[in-house]
Amino acid sequence: MDFTFSEEQQAYRRQVLAFARKEIVPRCREHDLRGEFDRQAFRRLGEFGLLGLHLPEEYGGAGADVVTTVMAGEALGEAGVDGGLCLAYGAHTFLCADTLLRHGSEELKRCLLPGLASGELVGCMGLTEPGAGSDVAALRTRAERRGDEFVLNGSKIFITNGPLADVAVVYAKTDPAAGHAGISAFVVERGTPGFSAGPPLHKLGVRTSQTSELFFDDCRVPAGNLLGTEGAGFLMAMQTVEWDRSALVAPFIGSVSYALERGARYARERVQFGRPIAEFEAVRAKLAELTLFIEAARGLVYRIAWCKDQGRPLNHLEAAVAKLFVGDWSLGPANAALTLFGGYGYCHEYDVERVFRDGRLAAIGGGTSEIQKMIISKLM
Numbered sequence: 001m002d003f004t005f006s007e008e009q010q011a012y013r014r015q016v017l018a019f020a021r022k023e024i025v026p027r028c029r030e031h032d033l034r035g036e037f038d039r040q041a042f043r044r045l046g047e048f049g050l051l052g053l054h055l056p057e058e059y060g061g062a063g064a065d066v067v068t069t070v071m072a073g074e075a076l077g078e079a080g081v082d083g084g085l086c087l088a089y090g091a092h093t094f095l096c097a098d099t100l101l102r103h104g105s106e107e108l109k110r111c112l113l114p115g116l117a118s119g120e121l122v123g124c125m126g127l128t129e130p131g132a133g134s135d136v137a138a139l140r141t142r143a144e145r146r147g148d149e150f151v152l153n154g155s156k157i158f159i160t161n162g163p164l165a166d167v168a169v170v171y172a173k174t175d176p177a178a179g180h181a182g183i184s185a186f187v188v189e190r191g192t193p194g195f196s197a198g199p200p201l202h203k204l205g206v207r208t209s210q211t212s213e214l215f216f217d218d219c220r221v222p223a224g225n226l227l228g229t230e231g232a233g234f235l236m237a238m239q240t241v242e243w244d245r246s247a248l249v250a251p252f253i254g255s256v257s258y259a260l261e262r263g264a265r266y267a268r269e270r271v272q273f274g275r276p277i278a279e280f281e282a283v284r285a286k287l288a289e290l291t292l293f294i295e296a297a298r299g300l301v302y303r304i305a306w307c308k309d310q311g312r313p314l315n316h317l318e319a320a321v322a323k324l325f326v327g328d329w330s331l332g333p334a335n336a337a338l339t340l341f342g343g344y345g346y347c348h349e350y351d352v353e354r355v356f357r358d359g360r361l362a363a364i365g366g367g368t369s370e371i372q373k374m375i376i377s378k379l380m
Contacts, residue, residue, distance in 0.1 A: 002306075003299075003303075003306065005067075005071065009067070009068050009071060012068065013071050013072070013075050016048075016072050016075040017075050017078065017079050020075065020076050020079035020081050021080065023044055024041050024044065024045070024076075024079070024085070025080040025081060027040075027041055028041075028080065028081060028208070028354075029082075029348060029351065029354075031082070031084075031085075031208045032082050032208055032354055035200075035202065035203075035207040035208070036208060037084075037085075037088065037164060037208055038085060038208055041085055042085065042088060042089070042119050042122070043118075043120075044119075045085075045089055046118045046119025047118070047119065049062050050072055050076075050089065050093075051089065051092065051093055051097075051116065051117055051118070052093070052113075052117025052118070053068070053069050053072055053093075054068075054069045054093075054098070055101060055113060055117050056101075059101070059109055059113035059114055059117060060113060060116075060118060061113075065309045066246065066305045066308045067305045067306055067309055069247055069305075070246050070247050070250045070301060070305040073086065073089075074250040074251065074253055074298075076251050076254060077250065077252060077253065077255040077256075077257070077258060078254035078255070078257040078258050078261075079254070079258070080255075080258045081251070082207075082358060083206045083209075083252070083354075083355075083357075083358025083359070083361065084206040084207050085208050085209070086255075087160055087206045087209040087251075087361070088122075088161055088209040088210070090160075090243075090247060090248040090251070091160035091161050091209075091248075092123040092124070093116075093123075093247075094240065094247050094248060095123075095124070095125035095169065095240050095243070095244075096116065096123030096124055096161075096165075096169050097116040097117070097123055098243060099125070099169045099185065099227065099236055099239070099240065100112060100113060100116075100123075100167070100169065100187065100227070101113060102239065103185065103227040103228040103232075104187065104227055105224055108224070108225065112187070115166070116167065121166040121167055122161050122164045122166050122167070123161065123165060123167045123168070123169070124159055124160060124161035124164075124167075124169070124214075125159070125160075125168070125240070126156040126159050126162075126168050126169065126170040126214045127139070127156065127171045127237055128156060128157055128159070129141065129154070129156055130157050133158075134367065136171075136180070136183070136234060136237060137179045137180050137183075139172070139173060139183065140154055140173070141156065141170070141172040141216060142154055142173050142174075142176070143172035143173065143186060144174075146220075148222065149220045149221065149222060150174075150186060150221050150223060150226065151218055151219065151220050152172055152188070152194070152216040152218075152219040152220075152221065153217065153219070154172065154216050155213055155214060155215050155216065156170070156213060157213050157214075158201075158365075159197075159211060159213065160209050160211055161209070161210060162198070162212035162213065162214050163198070163200050163210045163212045164210050165190065165197070166189065166190045167187060167188075167190070168187070168188045168189075168214065169186070169227065170185065170186050170187075170188050170216070171183055171184070171186075171233045171236075171237060172185075172186065172233075174230045174231065175230070175231060178231065181231050182231060183231065183233035183234045183237075184226060184227075184228075184229075184231060184232065184233040185226075185227040185228065185233040185236050186221055186225050186226055186227060187225040187227060188216075188219065188221055188225070192219055192220070192221060193218075193219065193220065194217045194219030194220065195214070195216060196215045197212050197213065197215070198212045198214070198215065199212060200212050204357055204360060205354070205356075205360055205361055206357075206361055241366075241367075242308055242314050242319070244323070244367070245319040245322045245366075246301050246302075246304045246305045246308065246322075247305070248366060249297075249301060249327075249366075252326055252330055252358075252359055252362045253294060253297045253301065253326065253330075255358065255359060256290055256293055256294055256330060256333050256334065257294055258351075259290065259333070259352050259355045260287065260290040260294065260333075260337065262337075262350065262352065263286070263287060263290065263340045263341070263352070264278070266340065266350070286337070286339070286340050287340075289333050290333040290336060292333075293329055293330060293333040294333075296325065296329075297326050297329070297330070300318070300322035300325055300326070301322055301326070304322055316375060317375070317376060317380075320367075320372040320375040321376060323367060323369075323372050324372035324373065324376065326362055327362040327363035327364075327369050328363050328369045330363075331359065331360070331363065334355055334356045334359045335356065337352050337356070338352050338353060338355075338356045340352075
């Protein structure tokens, strides 16, 4: 196992940092305060190549490996890109576009992937329902085969990019009696009759990502929009876990690096009792907490990315440990970063309060910490 980044990877990481700091970060605070999705910044991510980084070149991507893709996501967070835009990028690229890449027909891939890679189209994944969050088998959205179409009825909730999505990967029951084996996945495009999205939900953090319900009322989709085969949907959803435990959490780790850099700089500049607060042991301890979290989290997340590049099947114990660690253990460092700034940390000017708010989602989205503990104890 070799975690050494190549010279090419390190150069690309520097390029991502420079690009994000110059073209994306200056826009983040304004959009976060207004709770608005920054479509222009999203398109710039596509133009720079990040939205299709791991997609094959024939579909508008760059064909990058998983480690490089994860590294790019971490660099976005480290540059100071807000968690909302990073979340929108992750749901679009890894939950929607990657599932389409793996399981869509050649016609669907050639029709939709180039637009997703460029950012011209926005993607989402519809899995969670009001009564089916962690318990995927309990989902109630139905898809009935009628001739050369499937008719979908039901709803989804907490869908990142929901109000904006041009392309949705939607999971529904095609055989309600079969449990997990009765779940199938479909591509549903904006404008399809019977498909609609609710208004954006108001959230504590990741405010620039638009989150909503999705509704399906006798929504007819062509049979060719079925991904893979009937009944294969649950396995497809589980494949997204590989991305959720690596590329999707990487920006959270990067944001703690961002808070560490700003905190260390502030500690050197802020003078109290006649000397910089960086000289006080309590402040040094806070900086050490942030460094400890970053190094440990990187080891867990890049191990998953490296194994994915090697073609090794996902180890669900390792994945759950990584998700739990990033979700739960990031809360302490984020709080330490905020309190290091004192009253200023509670205000918008230093952006650490945004890191604190955005980071809270890491313990909830993509499988709660409680579910990760259940998985870990079961697999032990």
